[in-house]
Amino acid sequence: MATNTLPVTGKPRPASARRTTVFMKLLMALSGALFVFYVLVHMYGNLKIFGGVEAFDEYALHLRTILMPILPFGGFLWLFRALLVVALVAHAWSAFYLWSRARGARTTRYVAKEAAKATLKSRMMRWGGVALLLFLVWHLLQFTILKFNVGPEAAGDSAGKLVISSFQVWWVVLIYLLALVALGMHLWHGVWSASQTLGWTSSARSRRTAKSVATVIALVTAIGFALPPLAILFGIVKG
Amino acid sequence: MNLTLKIWRQAGPKATGEMVTYPVSGISEDMSFLEMLDVLNEQLNARGEEPIAFDSDCREGICGMCGLMISGKAHGPEVTTTCQLHMRSFSDGDEITIEPWRADAFPVIKDLVVDRSSFDRIIQAGGFISANTGSAPEAHSVPVPKPKADRSFMAAACIGCGACVAACPNASGMLFLGAKITHLGELPQGQPERDARVVNMLTQHDDEGFGGCTNIGECSSACPKEIPLDVINQLNKDLRHALAHGE
Ligand code: SF4
Numbered sequence: 175m176a177t178n179t180l181p182v183t184g185k186p187r188p189a190s191a192r193r194t195t196v197f198m199k200l201l202m203a204l205s206g207a208l209f210v211f212y213v214l215v216h217m218y219g220n221l222k223i224f225g226g227v228e229a230f231d232e233y234a235l236h237l238r239t240i241l242m243p244i245l246p247f248g249g250f251l252w253l254f255r256a257l258l259v260v261a262l263v264a265h266a267w268s269a270f271y272l273w274s275r276a277r278g279a280r281t282t283r284y285v286a287k288e289a290a291k292a293t294l295k296s297r298m299m300r301w302g303g304v305a306l307l308l309f310l311v312w313h314l315l316q317f318t319i320l321k322f323n324v325g326p327e328a329a330g331d332s333a334g335k336l337v338i339s340s341f342q343v344w345w346v347v348l349i350y351l352l353a354l355v356a357l358g359m360h361l362w363h364g365v366w367s368a369s370q371t372l373g374w375t376s377s378a379r380s381r382r383t384a385k386s387v388a389t390v391i392a393l394v395t396a397i398g399f400a401l402p403p404l405a406i407l408f409g410i411v412k413g
Numbered sequence: 414m415n416l417t418l419k420i421w422r423q424a425g426p427k428a429t430g431e432m433v434t435y436p437v438s439g440i441s442e443d444m445s446f447l448e449m450l451d452v453l454n455e456q457l458n459a460r461g462e463e464p465i466a467f468d469s470d471c472r473e474g475i476c477g478m479c480g481l482m483i484s485g486k487a488h489g490p491e492v493t494t495t496c497q498l499h500m501r502s503f504s505d506g507d508e509i510t511i512e513p514w515r516a517d518a519f520p521v522i523k524d525l526v527v528d529r530s531s532f533d534r535i536i537q538a539g540g541f542i543s544a545n546t547g548s549a550p551e552a553h554s555v556p557v558p559k560p561k562a563d564r565s566f567m568a569a570a571c572i573g574c575g576a577c578v579a580a581c582p583n584a585s586g587m588l589f590l591g592a593k594i595t596h597l598g599e600l601p602q603g604q605p606e607r608d609a610r611v612v613n614m615l616t617q618h619d620d621e622g623f624g625g626c627t628n629i630g631e632c633s634s635a636c637p638k639e640i641p642l643d644v645i646n647q648l649n650k651d652l653r654h655a656l657a658h659g660e
């Protein structure tokens with residue numbers, strides 16, 4: 175079929191690398207990388223509960239005294255939290271931007287469409303991300319902001335005791351396990367995806383490596399986070 | 414072979430379309446998919462009905478005109494173009510759904526025909542190199558390392574068919590775009606415009622309304638020329654370099 179000479183469409187705009195979809199992806203990859211680092215550290219910290227309530231509380235205290243005479247008590251922690259909030263905004267904003275673009279890019283759907291490569295983990299990035307966001311709100315309310323105790327034991331000011339008491343409740347553990355499945359899948363696709371966005375996967379070999387690293391990070395994180403709640407629920411770790 | 418075809422019929426760009434069912438019989442398994450549609454169109458013509466509009470040109474897998482979504486797969490079940498797909502890939506009694514590429518950047522013109530000139534505009538925005546015209550330059554004056562020549566050639570195999578966009582859950586054109594970026598970026602002749610090329614072509618891609626890539630890989634498995642996903646990695650890398658160079 176013959177087509178016409180190219181008509182000029184749309185308003186021409188000055189091209190800038192900062193206003194492209196790939197720039198949004200870079201934002202998402204970099205903020206995601208910070209979260210990967212953060213969840214690994216957080217997961218490691220949680221394992222301190224196996225050393226008992228004192229070890230856990232001491233660790234929590236240490237987090238507040240990092241760089242101490244230079245920064246005030248809790249100063250480093252607050253700086254880090256501020257950084258995380260900025261990263262969260264960048265991550266979610268770029269995600270919603272790309273999501274809405276994708277919706278607009280195919281307004282008429284296929285009657286029949288078969289997926290060849292898409293996996294549950296890659297399809298669940300968006301809804302899984304939303305689930306993680308909701309979980310984050312619940313998690314921060316429970317352990318950071320309100321510190322409400324749904325468990326049977328008194329916690330007082332001790333973060334360790336609050337953790338032990340909370341995870342004796344089965345539905346609290348269930349919520350966490352579900353969130354960990356979401357987190358694991360998000361990391362599994364996310365780490366590989368970020369490597370690709372950052373331009374690190376130019377050969378078949380580096381692509382395989384990126385996929386393996388993603389699998390390892392996803393598994394280590396999900397299992398590492400799941401151990402303390404399960405150990406507490408089954409009475410292996412007691413207050 | 415006897416088949417039941419469910420085909421998207423749409424009278425024009427603005428008309429609303431619908432799936433219409435057509436039984437066809439007497440199909441040989443040596444026919445190509447397009448010849449099978451030709452047979453159906455002859456029957457429609459004989460009955461005085463409007464034949465089904467579909468695109469094709471070379472019918473030998475090199476021009477990229479013939480893309481169809483066949484039972485949910487771009488170019489059907491084999492790694493090839495629709496014109497090179499043969500009916501032996503199907504079985505007697507099959508029900509086959511045939512739809513046009515679905516992407517807002519590829520508007521339907523009629524039935525199965527879509528307008529892919531958004532791809533042409535992306536090429537126009539930067540898919541070129543600057544060279545002096547005149548007599549052909551001495552072939553060895555600009556040496557190209559073999560691995561780079563190979564990678565460039567691999568990317569240059571893209572025929573612009575649009576299957577990558579059709580298969581992508583985000584309707585992103587980044588496999589096509591990545592192929593063009595890699596094709597020119599691997600060669601010495603592509604270096605002067607390299608930063609501007611990626612920014613301009615990507616801006617045009619975005620302005621045409623294609624979605625952003627989320628690294629799922631549907632594109633690459635639908636591609637009749639087996640363009641690998643790493644061309645998108647190259648596109649991302651080139652954009653990162655362009656950013657660093659202040660483009
Ligand atoms: S990359 Fe492959 S699927 Fe996409 S336009 Fe080129 S040849 Fe077609």
Ligand code: FES
Nearest residue numbers: 472476477479496
């Ligand atoms: S008609 Fe040219 S590639 Fe199919």
